[in-house]
Structure formats: structure tokens, C-alpha cells
Amino acid sequence: MKYEFHVGDYVETKDGTIGYITETGVSYIPYFKWTSGGIERFQELAQTAKEVARILSKLYNRVGQYDFTHPDELEKIQRLHGTQTRITFRNEDGVFVDLGFMRDKINELVDAVNELRKEKQK
Structure with a gap:
């Protein structure tokens, strides 16, 4: 899964801290900055989407449109779909x-x- 974060996105940590993203960018790896109660925080991401999912699911309940409260769903391999007809x-x-x-x-x-x-x- 490719993640997209935007300035203004909602952030909620596992410990209940709530804030919003103030900056996104790439230095040597992607990152976003977010603020809560006037305190600015920094979160570096990782090189692959799978690593990002692991990092974020350990620290956050939600970042923007992504819900990390069910991390088992992030790692799940999808089944092949198709008709029941035999080809x-x-x-x-x-x-x-x-x-x-x-x-x-x-x-x-x-x-x-x-x-x-x-x-x-x-």
C-alpha cells in the first residue's frame, strides 16, 4: 500500500494524543511533522510501504485516512477472486x-x- 499524507491530516497516537500534520516531505527518507497542543513532533517513515505500515501501526491509531487499529488487516494477503465456473x-x-x-x-x-x-x- 502506498501512503499519502497531507498537511491538515488528523493524527491520533496509541496513547490518545490527538493532533494534525503540519508538514510533509522527503529528506533522505519520507517524513511528516505534526503538532498537538503546541508541541511539534516529527515522524520519519521507511523505505517500503510494508515497513511504514509496521512503524505506524505500533505508534498510531490513525494518520489521515489510514486506520491502524487493526494491524492484522494490513498484513493480510488477498484471495484470488473469480467465478465459480471452471475454466x-x-x-x-x-x-x-x-x-x-x-x-x-x-x-x-x-x-x-x-x-x-x-x-x-x-
Whole structure:
């Protein structure tokens, strides 16, 4: 997920401090400054969106449009969607391939990985 923060965005920390973003930019990595009760604070982000999600979900409940109160949803791999109809074709070797079956097997793996990640976070 690519994050976008804007001046004026709402900020709420895990300890209940509430404020708003006063500046965004990039020095050697992206950052934003925010203020609460006249105190200016600084938050450096990270190189990848996954690292940003980890950092922000540990410190904040909300930054702008992003809600970090459910961090398990940030790490969840999405299942493949499609119709229940089986799509079958014959490959170069003359073997029939069922794409619906392959989608179902991939979704089983996605569910298993998501469950392992959920257990690891506990």
C-alpha cells in the first residue's frame, strides 16, 4: 500500500494524543511533522510501504485516512477472486488445465499463510 499524507491530516497516537500534520516531505527518507497542543513532533517513515505500515501501526491509531487499529488487516494477503465456473483448456503438451482448481488451491495457500501470520502476531 502506498501512503499519502497531507498537511491538515488528523493524527491520533496509541496513547490518545490527538493532533494534525503540519508538514510533509522527503529528506533522505519520507517524513511528516505534526503538532498537538503546541508541541511539534516529527515522524520519519521507511523505505517500503510494508515497513511504514509496521512503524505506524505500533505508534498510531490513525494518520489521515489510514486506520491502524487493526494491524492484522494490513498484513493480510488477498484471495484470488473469480467465478465459480471452471475454466479448462489444453496446454501445449495436450494436458487439460483447470484454472478454477488452481485458483482454489492458491486461495487455500493464502488462507494458510494469513493464519500463520495471525498466530505469529499473538
